[in-house]
Every structure is written in C-alpha cells, then in structure tokens.
Amino acid sequence: MRTIHTLPDSVVSKIAAGEVIERPVYAIKELIENAIDAQSSTITIHLEDSGLKKLIVADNGIGMSKEDVEFSYLPHTTSKIHHEDDLIRLETLGFRGEALASLASISQLKIQSKKKTSKLGYFIQINYGEKKDEGTIGMPSGTIISASQLFSSIPARKKFLKSSRTELRLIIENVLQFALLYPKIHFTLTHNGKNILDLPVKESFNERLRTVFGNSFRDRLFPIHIDENFIKGKGFIGHPLLSSKYNLKQFIFINKRIVSDKKISLAVKEAFGTLLPAQNTPVFILELEVPKDIIDVNIHPRKETISFISDLQYFETIKASILETLNKFNITFHMSDFKSQNSSKSSETKSFIGELLRKNVLTPIKNNYAHTTLSDELFQVNNTYIIASNIDSIIIFDQHAAHERILYERFLSAYRTKKKNTQSIEIINPIQFEFSPTDALLLQEHIELFNEMGFVFDHFQAHTYTLRKIPEILKGRKIEKIIKDVLADIESEKGVTTLDLTTQRLLAFLACRAAVKSGDELHKEKMKEIIESLNTTPNNATCPHGRPTKIYLPFTDLDHMFGRK
16 A cells, blocks of 8 residues: 655645745745845835734835736746756845745735836735735835734644744844845834834945944944955954854845855854854854855755855955954953942942953054053052053053963964974873773874874773873873863864864963963062063953953043043
C-alpha cells in the first residue's frame, strides 16, 4: 500500500506561508519592500493588536491595473523578473511573488490599487485563499494592502509568537531600518489608533540617523568609508561605550536591502578586538554596494541573508576599513556631561571614583590628550587608581587596566615580529593533562601558538599531554586553570575566526596575569612609568578586555560641579 501522497493545495499554501510570514513583522517587511519597488515617497502602516487583528500598508506608488490586481495574490506571480538570468542581477527588493500569496492563505486579505492614469482603482477580497469579492473603488493613486485576523486559519502558529508588545517592538525596529535606508521616503506608523512613528523626508542618511536615534547617539558614532575589492560602502561604527551584550544596534544594508550577516558582524567584532569586553558586541551601521553578480540574495525565503562568492575577501575588506576608522579617532573616555547630584539623596550617594566610572561619556574629538604633559604630582587612591593632572584636566588611571594594555601591546608586537616575548622556564614537576577528545584536538590545532607563547607540551599517549615548560611571567600561577580556560575560550569561538584572534585572546590572558593588580601599592616611579608607557602605547583607551584605562575630567566640568560657572 502506498503511503507517500501529494499534499492538497490548501496545505501546501499554508506551509509556504509559514516560511515567509511567520509573524506580523515579516508581513510588514514584505509589503514595505513592495511599496518601495513601486516608487513610493510615502508609506503608512496601521496596526491593530500588533498586526494580529489587522495590519494595513498604504503607499502612493505607481499602483496596479485591474488585471495585475487579479493576478497579484496568486503564488509565484511577479512583475519583477521574467527569466532565470534575472535572478543574478536583481534590481528590486521583492521578486519571489510569495508575500501576497502567503498573506492571502492565512488572513482576510484586501488588495486595493489605482494607477495614476486610471480614474478608478480596483479591489479584490480573499479570505484564507478563497476569492470573495472584487470590483472598482474610488481611491488615491497607489496601493493599500489590508490583512485581518492573521493566522486565524492556522491557530497553532500563534503559539509560537511572543507577547503583543514584543511583536510590536519587532515591527517598529523593522520600520526604523527601512527609514534609515530610505531617508527620502516619509514613513508613518500607528498602533491601535496612536501615532508611534512619523519620520518625514530627510535629505541624507545622516539626517535620518539623527531623527531616528537622536543627537546623543549620533555623536557617539564614527563615520566609515569603504572602497576596495568591488565593495563600496559608508556608515558608522559606535564608540565602545555603546556596545552591549546584545546585537541591538547592528544594521547591515547591502544593495539597498536589509540583511543579517553573522560574518560581517564578526568582521566588525574582530576589528574592535581588545577595545571591547569579550561578551560585548559593537554598534555599527553599514550600507554596502557590491556588484549584483557576486552575491546571491535568493538563499532565504524572506531574503534576510545573502551569500558572497568570496566570503574571505569581503570579510577582510570590512575588517580593515573598521580598523582604519578606529585608528583615526580618539576613543578616550571623557566626563563631558557630568551633572551635579542632589547630595541630600543619600541613597544616590556614591564614591567619587565610582561616580566617575559610572558617568563617563564620549567626546568624539581628535586625540589631543594622549601626549599632553602631566604634572609631577601623582597620587594613588585605594591602591587601584592613579590620579594625575595636566593643564586642563584631571586624569584618573586604572592601574591594572593601564598596565595590562601596555604588556598586551608589547607581547603582541613581539609575537608578530617572531621575537620571544617571555622566557620559558622548566617546571620542576611537569603537569600531566588528560584532555577530552575535543580539547586534545583543539590543543593539536593550536600547538604552534602555545609554543610561541612559551608553553612546551610533550604528547604522551592518546589524549594525554605533559606540560614541561611555561612562560616565566606565569610562574606561581594556576597553570592547569589557565590552559583549560584558554582552550574553553578557543572552543567558544563561532563562525569565521582566525589564528590572529586566538592569539590576541591568549596574549590578553597572559597580560592580565602579569600586570599589576588592583590593591597593589605602587611607588611614585612605578606610577610614572605606567603613565608614560601608556601614553606611547597603541589603542590605549581600554585594556585588552575593553575596560577604560583612563578617564578625563576637565576642569570646566569641575567648575560646573562646584557652581563656579
């Protein structure tokens, strides 16, 4: 008896709809792309119950004829491609012909459209895949798509949706991305009758950026330009202060298309290197232009990801451009907007140093502090911070973070020039490691790197190794924990990674162990040595783990705090 059979069309359409329209935000995305392709200058979105009860996307684009309206909701119908070769050089955002067909199968869909040359528009009503009504209608030029009772025909889909607030947030974030990418389109969004977004036309990407995120956020961004290896681009990267544990503000636009790309995100992360805490992700906005024949935008049902012919080439190009930008700007932490606190509120009272660390903000100016002559007076506070001053500021140094950055850069320079950055010493009682198969494989893959650092292993048998030598700077440390932590760190790397990145992490680990610690009492000469060395050290705004090495407090801010100005 045959058990394999052909699925009914009604089931097939709902499966296809599930691939394209998994939640309201995906419907909004597809409809906005269609509106942009229709040369719209105004796009309006109305939502009820985060789009589940009703969503409307209206535009003032070129509109559709009666005949086009009648075909528009059928599967794989499109005006945007005609031949297989058209997929290689796409000129439009939408092209699959699935958005309206998917919505038609899982909602009560109404399509209204009018061309500028027509006296009347035309509408068609489709309820869960069945045509219910059609006819002429009076309306302005453009198209209005209305979908009600989304997923009512497949209630199981609703179980996988988040809260109404979360679904609304996702829609807002998506509309904002389109607004950034298309500043010359007026976007509006309402929810349950309330205005949420009203983003009028702006002349430039930069102006729209300020409208969307505000001046404070914009002023913490550094401009980036890319023009190499067939990749042209512009955008911004955020000061390390803006980084977080979440990819909340990472925007990637390729050929005017919103995409997500883990490899591009990793390229930016690697470029920041030790300027960020390991768990944090950088903020960036990249708008790239690449030849249409070197990418494939047809690898995902919702066109959310793309594929490059040469991943490594664009990875290295983007990474190099980010590095160049970071080297141009000063990222020193600066107390530019410190505001006096109400001392009567004891619950808000904090230590002076703690308050300074909490209130640091960016002043995006050229590096005019790095080599400023300091006074001879140096003070150590709490055996943790070094206090110095120059002609216009007080500078607070974190002694451990500063010394850690100094040692890290020395180790890195020595490694890259193949010089021994440390002397190896014999272990009186060699340490035997019985690794798991995966850890043993990781060690084998990176054994050359460990050797360069001064570790010497002998392979005993199977997954057992004996450690005979260690770097001298780690004398007296818990070597077993260091080795296991480093291997765990290597294993945690995902996606594209490089030996250079692994080297950086290991060197940062070693620098941390060798640097002076918080709590160490320092004499004046040692404090002076750390400060002078830091001033000539690259990337000296943060330690290798992304914490500030120093914070500037201008006297003008002190004057403000004490009511002098």
